[in-house]
Amino acid sequence: MILVDRDQDVHVLCEAYTACQSGWGQLVVVNGGVACGKTELVRTFAEQAVNDGAMLLSATGSQAEQSLPFGLLRQLFRGVEPFRLPNLSAKSPGATADSASIDSDYAGMLDELCGDLVLLARRRPVVIVVDDIQFADKPSLRALLYLQRRLQTSRVLLVFAEWTLPNPTYDLFRSELVRPLQTVHLQLAPLSRAGITELLDRALGPEMAELLAEECHALSGGNPLLVKALVDDQRAVRHRSATPLTDGTMAVSQQFARAVVACVRRWGPLPFAVACGLGVLVGRPGGELLGDLLGLDPGDVQGAIEVLETSGLVKDGQLRHARVRGAVLDNLPASERAALHLRAALLLHRRDARAADIGVHLVAAEQLGTEVNGPWAVTVLREAAHDHLAHGRAEAAIPLLELAVRASADETERAEILSQLMQVEWAHRPSTAARHLKALEAAWLAGTLSQEDGFRLAKWLLWYGHMDRLREVLATGAAVACGATATAGNFDLAVAWFRSVCPQAGQGIARVPAQRPREVARSPLSTAVGLLDRLRSGGPREEIAAAATRVLGNAPLGEETLDVQMAALFTLFHVDADQQAEELCRAKLAEATGRNAATWRGLIGAVYALALLRRGDMSGAAREAQAAHGLFVPQGWGIGIGLPLAVRVGVATRTGKYEDASRLLRLPVPEAMFQSLFGLFYLYERGLFNLVLDQLHAAMADFARCGELLRGWNLDLQALIPWRLGAARTQLAVGNRQAARALVEEQLTNAPVGGGRTRGMHLRVLAAASPPERRLGLLTEAVELLTASGDQFELSGALRQLSQALEAQGDFGAARATGERAAQLARQSGAEWSAPDPLSIGTLDAVASVGRQLSAPVWQVSELSEAERRVAGLAAVGLTNREIGAKLYITVSTVEQHLTRVYRKLRVNRRTDLPADLDQYAPVGLQAAGSSAAERVQDRGRGR
Secondary structure (H helix, E strand, O other): OOOOOOHHHHHHHHHHHHHHHOOOOEEEEEEEOOOOOHHHHHHHHHHHHHHOOOEEEEEEOOHHHOOOOOHHHHHHHOOOOOOOOOOOOOOOOOOOOOOOOOOHHHHHHHHHHHHHHHHHHHHOOEEEEEEOHHHOOHHHHHHHHHHHHHOOOOOEEEEEEEEOOOOHHHHHHHHHHOOOOOEEEEEOOOOOHHHHHHHHHHHHOHHHHHHHHHHHHHHHOOOHHHHHHHHHHHHHHHHHHOOOOOOOOOOOOHHHHHHHHHHHHHOOHHHHHHHHHHHHOOOOOOHHHHHHHHOOOHHHHHHHHHHHHHOOOEEOOEEOOHHHHHHHHHOOOHHHHHHHHHHHHHHHHHOOOOHHHHHHHHHHHHHOOOOOOOHHHHHHHHHHHHHHHHOOOHHHHHHHHHHHHHHOOOHHHHHHHHHHHHHHHHHHOHHHHHHHHHHHHHHHHHOOOOHHHHHHHHHHHHHOOOHHHHHHHHHHHHHHHOOEOOOOOOOOOOOHHHHHHOHHHHOOEOOOOOOOOOHHHHHHHHHHHHHHHHHHHOOOHHHHHHHHHHHHHHOOOOOOOHHHHHHHHHHHHHOOOHHHHHHHHHHHHHHHHHOOOHHHHHHHHHHHHHHHHHHOOHHHHHHHHHHHHOOOOHHHHHHHHHHHHHHHHHHHHHOOOHHHHHHHHOOOOOHHHHHOHHHHHHHHHHHHHHHHOOOHHHHHHHHHHHHHHHHHOOOOOOOOOOHHHHHHHHHHHOOOHHHHHHHHHHHHHHOOOOOHHHHHHHHHHHHHHOOHHHHHHHHHHHHHHHHHHOOHHHHHHHHHHHHHHHHHOOOHHHHHHHHHHHHHHHHHHOOOOOOOOOOOHHHHHHHHHHOOOOOOOHHHHOOOOHHHHHHHHHHHOOOOHHHHHHHHOOOHHHHHHHHHHHHHHHOOOOHHHOOHHHHHHOOOOOOOOOOOHHHHHHHHHOOO
């Protein structure tokens, strides 16, 4: 190790040497912690003294030789002329190891030794260096004191390097060293930041030194041995990576850990035991608790802490860094560590410590292989988990609840804890939470799961798409427990969450659960049910929007209220209060992000993306939808994956990225998703994509299925999912204006719609389906409404239609200005202006003149299930039943059953009669040649 930061210390030694040269014997005691640089300092000084002509006598104390009488003295003088040591032996009279004095024979021997030293010192100075003197044997210590008292007027310099280590025998010797006036006590301080920077500069270069000095100082505490180890770790990393480290972060590896262990082990068993105790009792300094943990006297513990502080390992009564703590504990066998943690938990429990502090030790003990059980431990673990959850630390609560489940001996209690664990994991780790479903189902069937937790189980089964298992849970009484009745074909649960995202599951609700443990949970459920009931019955949109806004403002985001938040946001969309929804989404998204709840963040983020899509902000919608979609793997999304996928497909379709949309639609989704509003968003956007690609059977099937499900749920949310508009556009695409107009007029006349945005969209379609003389007025009103709504994409489309209507009437100037404004808005929203608009008047007139026909009635195609469509799509591209089974991982018999139902529903006799555009359901690469998404759009634009 290069000697740095020791100029003043070297100066003190040099001054003592100068005084020694003048005939005044000197004693310098160099004191410091282990590995603080004492050896390097005295060695460097000794080399200088020898170079100056001094004679050097040196020895090093050792714990292994402490019981060897006169062992250190032999080191000093053996083989050095003219000294002749007599046969020193512990068996000689007056020279035993425990003797407190030196008899006359040995006094005479030491007098002779002093005389030899004085004679030698007259010719040249003599420097006697003893390192680690605290480990010297007792007779040698007494001999050194005898010599020191008689060499004060000779040119002899004694340099003793010692550790600050409690030792009764050595403390007695040290007290004698204080007396002489010619004694200098040199206390070595840890290396300063400047000294560390100099060391790093020499070893790694100036750039790395500046980057790493601060962290190196924090890790090492200025201990030179630890600094050297960190330097070695940096060199090792650079050697392995062959690239320079420039990010300002130190590599902390094996060398540092070994150096830490070497420091604490060299002190002996007591400091090491105390270091281990400090490693376990993080943040709890104090000798009494540490003494109880280790079974030691508090005074001994405090002395060991002071020793560790001198080495830089301890700061403010604690191990100075997590890396130091890790190195110490890793050197302790796992069984001993586990025992320490469990004992710490018991001690803290008896002292009424915080449950969170106790829980850390219980979890650590269990992870290290020690069984944790007992009612007190379960209670502590649950309280600790509750404390972490209350402060937004879900990741810390999960292992506590996992251990509580294993530690509990009560089946009912275990089921309750497991449900809480599932609840926390679903919000934060939805991809792994499903692992608890089987155990919860077993608890429900065994009767150990409460009614409230039975409701949650049903909700999670639905989320993960386990419809068959949900039926089983309901069949055993979950519907009754939730205050609902099961009707044929419907799974009725008395929960607003189901009614907001899966209306089919909540269609037959009889009443809200009458008994729930917390009144705060009952109120949001009633509120959400009331919101959806108001949507069914209609009413002033301003009142509905105000009610939804109050819900979002008054209900803090949480597992109990997430259903209410979703219902309220969907309500705002339904009444076209999009600006309010967007602002509230931003607030709720920030709240979910702050709580670090991935599921909440994903759901609210997807709704926010939907709000941006409805406003025509394509780049923002794409960003938020992709961020939400990527929070966890598809398995974690469950049926909720339909919402971010729908927005991403919608953005890709509107911006002309058809291959991206096609790729997204090929991603697997759970079948149960199509029994929820999430699936309906997906179906609607897939229908629009199919419409743009001229896949009219598929488009009409998607829109029709949306309508069928919504009507079946008695929840025709036309402003939220405007399926009639999609169906009307598809009818326009085949030239059937009468059918399109009937669909729009049915909506405008019989079903309540939202605000200006929804009405403006309807008027666009109605204008396209109306005679030329009616179009201008309808489109002018549509433009006014869409301008007020803020939806740039729909507004650009309306202006495009209006421009064509003006041109048809001969008002070319107004048509050109309107068209330029439409193009500008499309560019601002990020939409693809060159893509064919299915509502373009020129396109519609051309379609009407051709009189296109569909190869099969669209309402028949809409009756196909998702599984049947996939099979039919593969059959449409020519695959055999066996090949279809291999592609879809189903049996040939299942393929045959699906095809039988497909033929019956489509009223065809063989696969060659299947509609050609069913090939869109085939996997990527199996569609008809030349039918990529982009090519289909180009073909449609060319009128093919």
